[in-house]
Amino acid sequence: MKRNVSLEEISDGKLYTANDMVKADCHGCVGCHTCCTGMGDSIYLDPYDAFNLTVNLNVPFMALLEKYVALGMADGVILPHLMMTGPDEDCNFLDSEGRCSIHSFRPGICRLFPLGRVYEKGDFKYFLQTGECVYKNPTKVKVSKWIDLKDPKENHDFIIKWHDFLESVRENIKSETDPENIKAINMKVLTSFFMTPYEEERDFYTQFNERLKSF
Ligand code: SF4
């Protein structure tokens, strides 16, 4: 989701690539789950998250909407985001010990935290959100190691394609005046990239590219 703040206000002013070192390592978050509570609707999911959640939990996407995921407006497009519930507004994937129960396949935004992405000229870089992680003395870690994806190159390309796709959908929606047409566009995005089941045995990126092509 876009934020109406300058990078200088919320970061250390630097931009990072996957090969750079960044002061983000909070050493396993021992005893802390601050960034898994009270996040409102800010942890939006992308199709790769939908693939990982449905395949690893072995449930259809619609089942996630009962407890773990809600739909919200992300800069004009309806997208799924993690659901926060209870008096402390906890993510429902937190276990009774306050640990993430889906750590190995957690959503991309959770992997990134406290990093964010800045998109420019058909690519993106990372930035460090200062003042977000409560860990007192984070140490340096390579960005790619922090995000810890098994397919970084494919994921990088996917992130750019998904970002550009959403931008084009937003433009489309902006130019529409008929609420029924806007609803239809949103439904098509949700159906094409989230609700239609992914095949576990097939590579995610191939399936995503097919869906993008036929959208
Ligand atoms: S706030 Fe920082 S230390 Fe606490 S859970 Fe989040 S990343 Fe870990």
Ligand code: SF4
């Ligand atoms: S999915 Fe895991 S890491 Fe992400 S907010 Fe929920 S508990 Fe925290």
